Amino acid sequence: MSRENEDAFMDMLLLDPIENRYKNEEVRAQATRDLSKCIVDHRMAAKSLPTPEQYAVERECTKAEQWLWERSQLQESLPKNVDPALWSHEINKKKTRVGHVL
Numbered sequence: 001m002s003r004e005n006e007d008a009f010m011d012m013l014l015l016d017p018i019e020n021r022y023k024n025e026e027v028r029a030q031a032t033r034d035l036s037k038c039i040v041d042h043r044m045a046a047k048s049l050p051t052p053e054q055y056a057v058e059r060e061c062t063k064a065e066q067w068l069w070e071r072s073q074l075q076e077s078l079p080k081n082v083d084p085a086l087w088s089h090e091i092n093k094k095k096t097r098v099g100h101v102l
Contacts, residue, residue: 021084028075028084031091032068038095039064042102049102060101064094 039061046057071086078085 024084027088031088035091035095057101064098
């Protein structure tokens, strides 16, 4: 491999994760807000349900909150040159799961 190709390869290895993280950062922030709102809305709506269903909704909401907190903490601890530990599509998937509890 020529020095030029090697430099290009090293740039790709270093820059791709940074670009991926940057591109996903804004989308992830909105997805996080959406999931948090979904959790609040479902907890409010669950108050009118029978007790067993309330517990099911609360359990799923708590699991989603815990997951989001843990993944967010991990994400914040990562350096800028690695891919995100928390992607917006994962948050959206969790929101869908919470949404299916009601």
